[in-house]
Amino acid sequence: VEDQAAGRAHRFGQKNVVQVIRLIAEGTIEEKIYELQQRKRELIGQVIQPGESMLSTLSEEDIKQLLNI
Template sequence: MVQVIRFITEGTIEEKIYQLQHKKRELVEQIIQPGETLLSKLSEDELKELLQF
């Protein structure tokens, strides 16, 4: 397991990008639940790829 430490300066574009990535990650986690059948045509990786910036 690799540990990543991020240093992001407040009020920068990097902070906004990080916040957007975090929101997208949360959305994917809310949409894809264990045993989910509604999204059976898209894999988790495919859905994540669709939501990438």
């Protein structure tokens, strides 16, 4: 949802500089959600890197996490 909102701010034709700031309080559920999102982004980045075998950089645990097993 946040990425979608940031994407809208950067829409085609935007001439002004757009800065997205995410405020997360330490020790909150928002912090845990953000950390989970970052881990999932890292896993996805490993899977879709061009020029590499899709599973070469993923451990069995990474694959289980990715598939929510």
